[in-house]
Amino acid sequence: MDNVAPNKIEVRSARVRKEHSPDSEANKMAGLTVSRMDFGNFMKSVRSKAPRTALSAAAAHLEVTRFVLMRMEEGSPTKITKPQVKDLLEYYRAAPADRAEALRLLDEVRAQDSAAKAQGNSKGFWKAYTDQVAPNFEKFLRLEGVADVVIVHQPVIVPGILQSPNYRRAIIHITEPSLSAVDTERRIELTAKRQARLNESGFRLEAFISEAVLRNRPGSPEIMVEQMRWLADASTRDNVELRLIPFAVGPHPGLIMQAFMLLEIPKGTSGMALPPVVFAEGAIGSVFHEHDEEVNEYRRAIDGLRAVALSPHDTRDLVVRTAKEYAA
Template sequence: MTSGSTMARRALGRELKRLREAKRIRQSEGGRIIGVSPQTIGRMEDGLPTKVSDLYINTLCDAYDATAEERRILLELAFEVRATHKAGGGWWRAYADQIREGFDHYMGLEDSARSLSAWRLTLIPGLLQTPEYRRAIAWTETPSAPTEEIEKRLEVLVRRQTRLNDPTFAVDVLLSEMTLRDQIGGVGVMAGQLLKLLEVSELPNVQVRVVPFGTGYLGSRTGSFVLLEFPKLPASGLLEPPVVYVEEYAGDLYLEREAEVKRYREAFAEISRVALDHDTSRQFILSVAKEYGA
């Protein structure tokens, strides 16, 4: 696993913003300092793809009165961003046409994370889906898509799931009973999907638990979400703050403010409290799989 450029860009942008605001310099003024628009400074500070040359970094460091250590860290982060970009970025870049707009950012976050905590009201998370289950979803979302395009999406799914084989990547998934009962693709597809859940839940770094109907839990109000936490960046030693990802039909939401993350962390803990334990969840999943003829 590599931290990739996503984490480095986020850290670089956060540090540049901190230094600029400490000097009470507006984004428009920052842009004039290096000859770019305020929007470009905003993209840089938001960790979005944009040019991060050493000339830009050094010039901004001069204007922001950065210390020698702050300058060193920023230059190392900028180098990491450029090196990863030169190498072609994450593996998913080769499937850009098959990844919906904006999801490549999430892929970078997931690929860099040390832990993932997910709550799902509907649909099994992508990391745990079978190709047949994913294919059924894809045909529902885009019924007119060519078969070869759908199969390319399945290649992304299979590549993405190799992260589960990394013992340092901790995955904790809470599933509403609805995700087991909603017959995506029919009973045969669901039987295979539930057997897949049982298979991956045997991995030492993966935990899958079920929240049965009638529990009266907070998760029905929060909606589905993913909490991602990250290791320190290797070059700078900076610790990336966690991110909450909320996937919505009309667009994705990324929450990074400490208070927002805290609310979702507490919500996950509350939902976890009413979930079945690991072994009982496996028995529950198996019983539903048998209903589907597994």
């Protein structure tokens, strides 16, 4: 997920399920999708930049209850219409680019809802939207930006959020060797902005890496020394848990799992728990998983990784030793 070009990222929608118990947790989650949560997060960010930021005032302007806008911003289904969203954007004095993006995201939500209705309760793989291509990289970044817990599994390279600048440059050179120096540095800046979350006390990162991550060499020995030291330093943070899976542990779920990130989203302003999302990397692209059955498969895999991974202390020791090997 950290080295996939933006135009190779897809979104798969969740299945619409009929819930018989109106008070069940599953029913509370009904209609919550990656696209809907992304739209809500974006509208919340637009409001935060507006001269008028009070949710109650915005609700009064639309002649709806404050709870309606709270549900919209946390990604829950509402009956707010497109004209109302346009009115709200006007009320917020949103910039033209923000207005266009908000309406695009709203159209995406509606298209996803229509597709889900058409599929009904049919079983099988969920079709990816062919019209959701480049914009979805921004979708991933927005979701990562609001997640309070991120659990990442990376069997090949250092996770993006833990990559040093020169290591990141080496990865970019492999994936896009013709990328200009200016655009390369912009991507380095983007990585730095993602890493700023490591300084937030309310954010927690749990990273599982294969021993292959330490042995694979996308860059020079000097770059690998820098990266190993960067990893060791990051692992000393109270909110970062780095655990390595040695080659010698034998069978474990990581052997058959490609790179993925599980994003846990904090409760919305209404206090309702929001569902986690998995962002999984494939051979030619990446996909969001949000259905309970899919997410639970990844949770079971994470439990399996925890069972065989080295402790954070032993992981740090091995990373430091590896840095010394590269420096020798």
